[in-house]
Amino acid sequence: xxxxxxxxxxxxxxxxxxxxxxxxxxxxxxxxxxxxxxxxxxxxxxxxxxxxxxxxxxxxxxxxxxxxxxxxxxxxxxxxxxxxxxxxxxxxxxxxxxxxxxxxxxxxxxxxxxxxxxxxxxxxxxxxxxxxxxxxxxxxxxxxxxxxxxxxxxxxxxxxxxxxxxxxxxxxxxxxxxxxxxxxxxxxxxxxxxxxxxxxxxxxxxxxxxxxxxxxxxxxxxxxxxxxxxxxxxxxxxxxxxxxxxxxxxxxxxxxxxxxxxxxxxxxxxxxxxxxxxxxxxxxxxxx
Amino acid sequence: xxxxxxxxxxxxxxxxxxxxxxxxxxxxxxxxxxxxxxxxxxxxxxxxxxxxxxxxxxxxxxxxxxxxxxxxxxxxxxxxxxxxxxxxxxxxxxxxxxxxxxxxxxxxxxxxxxxxxxxxxxxxxxxxxxxxxxxxxxxxxxxxxxxxxxxxxxxxxxxxxxxxxxxxxxxxxxxxxxxxxxxxxxxxxxxxxxxxxxxxxxxxxxxxxxxxxxxxxxxxxxxxxxxxxxxxxxxxxxxxxxxxxxxxxxxxxxxxxxxxxxxxxxxxxxxxxxxxxxxxxxxxxxxxxxxxxxxxxxxxxxxxxxxxxxxxxxx
Numbered sequence: 001x002x003x004x005x006x007x008x009x010x011x012x013x014x015x016x017x018x019x020x021x022x023x024x025x026x027x028x029x030x031x032x033x034x035x036x037x038x039x040x041x042x043x044x045x046x047x048x049x050x051x052x053x054x055x056x057x058x059x060x061x062x063x064x065x066x067x068x069x070x071x072x073x074x075x076x077x078x079x080x081x082x083x084x085x086x087x088x089x090x091x092x093x094x095x096x097x098x099x100x101x102x103x104x105x106x107x108x109x110x111x112x113x114x115x116x117x118x119x120x121x122x123x124x125x126x127x128x129x130x131x132x133x134x135x136x137x138x139x140x141x142x143x144x145x146x147x148x149x150x151x152x153x154x155x156x157x158x159x160x161x162x163x164x165x166x167x168x169x170x171x172x173x174x175x176x177x178x179x180x181x182x183x184x185x186x187x188x189x190x191x192x193x194x195x196x197x198x199x200x201x202x203x204x205x206x207x208x209x210x211x212x213x214x215x216x217x218x219x220x221x222x223x224x225x226x227x228x229x230x231x232x233x234x235x236x237x238x239x240x241x242x243x244x245x246x247x248x249x250x251x252x253x254x255x256x257x258x259x260x261x262x263x264x265x266x267x268x269x270x271x272x273x274x275x276x277x278x279x280x281x282x283x284x285x286x287x288x
Numbered sequence: 289x290x291x292x293x294x295x296x297x298x299x300x301x302x303x304x305x306x307x308x309x310x311x312x313x314x315x316x317x318x319x320x321x322x323x324x325x326x327x328x329x330x331x332x333x334x335x336x337x338x339x340x341x342x343x344x345x346x347x348x349x350x351x352x353x354x355x356x357x358x359x360x361x362x363x364x365x366x367x368x369x370x371x372x373x374x375x376x377x378x379x380x381x382x383x384x385x386x387x388x389x390x391x392x393x394x395x396x397x398x399x400x401x402x403x404x405x406x407x408x409x410x411x412x413x414x415x416x417x418x419x420x421x422x423x424x425x426x427x428x429x430x431x432x433x434x435x436x437x438x439x440x441x442x443x444x445x446x447x448x449x450x451x452x453x454x455x456x457x458x459x460x461x462x463x464x465x466x467x468x469x470x471x472x473x474x475x476x477x478x479x480x481x482x483x484x485x486x487x488x489x490x491x492x493x494x495x496x497x498x499x500x501x502x503x504x505x506x507x508x509x510x511x512x513x514x515x516x517x518x519x520x521x522x523x524x525x526x527x528x529x530x531x532x533x534x535x536x537x538x539x540x541x542x543x544x545x546x547x548x549x550x551x552x553x554x555x556x557x558x559x560x561x562x563x564x565x566x567x568x569x570x571x572x573x574x575x576x577x578x579x580x581x582x583x584x585x586x587x588x589x590x591x592x593x594x595x596x597x598x599x600x601x602x603x
Contacts, residue, residue, distance in 0.1 A: 177387035180347050181450070182374035182404050195391050 011275045018271020024264025031080040039074035045231050054247050064249035067239060068229075072253050075231035079254065082232050083261065086143070086216045087209045090150035095205060097151070098158025103189055105159065106166025117163060120156035128153045129215055136224040143226045146219050150212050161204055165197035172196075199276035203269055210265025217258050233258050293458055293490050294321040294344070294377075298353035299363070300514075301336075301343040311562045313339040315514035316353070318589055321458065326484060326491040328505035328522070330498060330537070332559060336514040337494045338382070341460045344492075345379045346370055357458070375405040378456045382463040384447035388435040394446055395431030401450050420453040423486065425479060441472040445479070452487060460492040465500055477504055498541050502526055507595070510534045513559055513570045516589065518603075520596030530592050530603035532575050569601070577602050 012018050036042050040062060049069035057064045063073040105116040123131070135149035169175060170193060178188050219225050220234025228235065233254040240250035296319040302310035313336040321327050329337050342348045343363075344355055350363040362373050381387035388397050395417065402413040418428055424445040435443060444464065451459060464480065465473040481504060484491055495501050501508060502522060509519040510531065518531040529535045559574075560566055566573055572582040581601055589597040 173381060173383055173386035174389045176347060177379075177381050178389070178400075180342075180345055180374070180379045180381075181401055182371045183400070184371075184404075187404070192389050196389070 008275050012271055015271045015274065017267045018275070021264045021267030021269075021271060024260055025268055028080055028084065028261050028264070031077050032084045035077040035081055039071075039077050041071035041074040044070040044074040045078050046229065048229075054243060054250070056247075057249050063253040064247070066236070066250055067243060070229075072236070072250065075236065076233070076253055076257055079231040079233045079236065079257070082143070082226065082230065083213055083216065086147055086150065087212045090147045090154060090212050090216070091205055091208050093147070093151035094154035094208070095158055095201070098155035099162050099201065101155070102159040102162025103166055103194065106163045107170060107185070107189055107193070116159065120159045120163075123153065123156040124160070129218060132215055132219060133222065133224060136219055141224045141227060143230075146216060146225050149219070149224075150215060153215075154208060154212065157208065158201070158204065161200060162197060165200055166193055169193050169196050200273075203273045203276060206265055206269035206272055210262040210269065213265070214258065214262050292320040292356075293323040293325075293358060294319075294492075295356040296320070296344070296353065297356075299340070299343060299350055299355060300352035301339055301348050302351050305563075309563050312514050312565060313562060314343055315562075315565065317511075317514070317516055319509060319516055319519070321490060321492060322507075323457075323490055324488070325507055326493055326505045328493045328495060328501035328508045329511055329516075330495060330501050330508060331511035332537075333496060334559065334562075335511045336562075337496075337511055338462050339514075340511070341379060341462055341492065341494050344460060345374065345377055347379070371405070375454050376457045377460075378451035378454060378458075379460045380447050380451060380462060380464060382466060384443040385435055385440065387447055388443070388450075390435055392434075393431065394433050394435065394438070397435075398431070398446070398450050398453060401453050405454050416453050417449075420449045423452065423483060424449045440468055441476065444468070444476055448479075448483065452483065455487065456489070458490045458492065460494065462494045463496070464493070465495070465497065473500070480504065498526075498538065510537065513562060513565060515570065515599070517571065517600070518596075518598040519589070520593070520598075524593060524596045528593075530596065530598040531571075531600045532577050532603075533571050534598075536574075569599075571600075 012022065031038060040060075047070075049065075051069060052061070052065050053067055053069040055061050055065040055069075061071050061073070063071075063076065066072055066075070101116050101120075105113040131153045132146075132149040135152055136145050139145040139148065175188060175192060178192055183192075216225065217232075217234030217237070220232040221238045223235070223238065225232050225235055228239075236254040237251050237258075240247065240254075243250055296317055299314060299317040299319075300312065301314040302312050304310050315336070317340055319327075329340065331337050339348060343350055346362065346365060353363070354361050355363040357373060357377055362370075362377070365373060388394070392400075398417045398421070399413055402408055402416060406413070408416065417431070421428060421431070426442060426445050426449065430438060430442070435446070438446070461480070465476055468476065477500065480491070483489065493501065493505055505522050507519065508522050508525040509516045510525070510533065511517070512533050518525065518529070518534045520530075525534060526538065529538055560570070566583075567586075568584050569575070569578070569582040569587050572578040575582070577600075579602070585601065587599045587601050589599045591597050592603060
């Protein structure tokens with residue numbers, strides 16, 4: 001498996017778009033981890049300076065200041081932490097719920113399988129953002145509730161994907177041969193089915209992180225995210241509306257950040273999809 | 289013939305279609321396999337040879353009939369009981385490459401059989417894998433390769449090694465030589481005979497290649513449309529076939545310098561639809577010897593010579 005990972009990374013390095021995507025994602029991670037050191041005003045999250053409110057970008061306030069006089073650049077960096085936390089936890093929960101359900105539904109025929117898939121269909125029938133708004137609104141605006149709303153609307157995508165992939169893999173001869181050899185169902189599913197469908201799951205996770213960040217920003221924009229003064233990107237754009245178009249930097253900075261991160265995850269996801277495609281992988285694998 | 293290792297009576301497997309009809313792929317098979325035999329099962333494509341093999345090992349369920357292995361019934365077992373049987377009764381897939389997980393190295397796939405069926409520590413499993421690998425003529429350095437990195441012949445050897453590591457009693461080989469070059473076929477056949485002796489195996493050799501069956505099998509069962517229509521010692525079947533279907537099968541084998549196949553072959557048309565098997569004898573629609581009796585009475589296997597049975601009223 002190690003050589004396979006190395007090969008995937010090498011092929012990824014040849015894909016310029018995917019590489020740019022990877023760099024953007026790594027930059028986002030760096031911003032989140034090193035926010036206190038990268039920020040020019042680390043106290044900007046909680047301390048405000050009304051005298052300097054709505055300053056345009058200059059050498060002191062790199063991206064200008066907001067309505068309370070806080071440095072937007074510094075707040076963006078801390079906002080990256082929230083963005084990443086929301087996306088990782090929400091997608092993580094969706095994977096933890098959706099993948100096992102998809103495996104169960106894909107392996108079995110019958111009532112359990114039908115129940116799971118119809119439940120997934122019901123969730124998918126409502127547009128994700130509408131459902132997330134409904135859930136977040138009902139539970140009240142807070143960070144855990146946003147995460148819950150996003151997970152609750154995202155798991156069916158994994159269930160559907162894993163279900164379809166499992167259905168196709170379970171008809172492969174090597175699955176039947178493993179059963180004939182005497183392997184238990186748990187062994188077949190965990191050691192043979194799951195590893196053979198992990199590539200599309202990874203791609204879906206990558207794309208899903210970008211999509212979740214976008215949805216989380218939308219919820220923040222609608223006031224359903226963390227309460228102020230949390231430096232959440234969507235909320236910052238919402239705050240900036242009354243000061244447009246004069247304070248253009250106020251909306252532009254978080255808007256650009258969201259745009260870049262979402263595009264970054266999408267480019268990385270598309271690149272991974274190409275690299276992890278078994279046909280291209282097989283053609284390219286060196287003999288050792 | 290020694291005591292039967294595997295005894296099959298009235299075994300059936302039906303594939304149900306969505307519209308409620310059923311394909312009778314295996315339809316009342318009677319068969320006995322003696323310990324130490326190489327029994328060839330021959331028949332046209334689609335006659336149910338592979339389905340029979342898969343029903344015997346329990347990958348497909350038996351709708352009717354019994355399968356006794358070492359005296360105990362094994363049809364429709366599950367769980368631990370089935371696993372216990374499977375360490376002694378194994379199936380080797382026709383497409384050996386597809387029967388190996390593409391993401392697992394050869395070594396890991398070989399080891400898996402032992403992980404499932406034995407409690408051996410890692411070092412002993414390793415030793416067993418290497419010993420079996422040597423028996424099928426492969427090298428230890430091939431253990432780290434992936435299935436698509438080795439040739440078709442090597443894949444067959446790996447498929448054999450995988451089940452041989454368990455030291456089974458009975459192996460069901462599904463078309464072990466199909467899709468291989470003739471030279472590779474010969475080496476695989478030689479290998480099979482060598483392994484048969486070395487491991488004291490009993491082989492159920494499913495094939496449509498009569499020449500191969502003739503060269504390796506001690507006994508032959510001819511299958512037609514889901515049922516065994518003739519069984520007998522290889523020599524008896526090939527020199528004195530009794531069932532008209534067997535006769536036409538043998539007549540269809542081209543011989544260098546012999547008469548043109550077309551002059552002797554009786555067999556016309558396709559086998560009937562297994563959704564709609566004819567009344568009486570299932571071969572009567574294609575049989576040159578068919579009489580009115582054949583349309584009403586379904587012939588069963590009856591002894592014609594020592595160890596030689598055929599299911600025909602006029603054999």
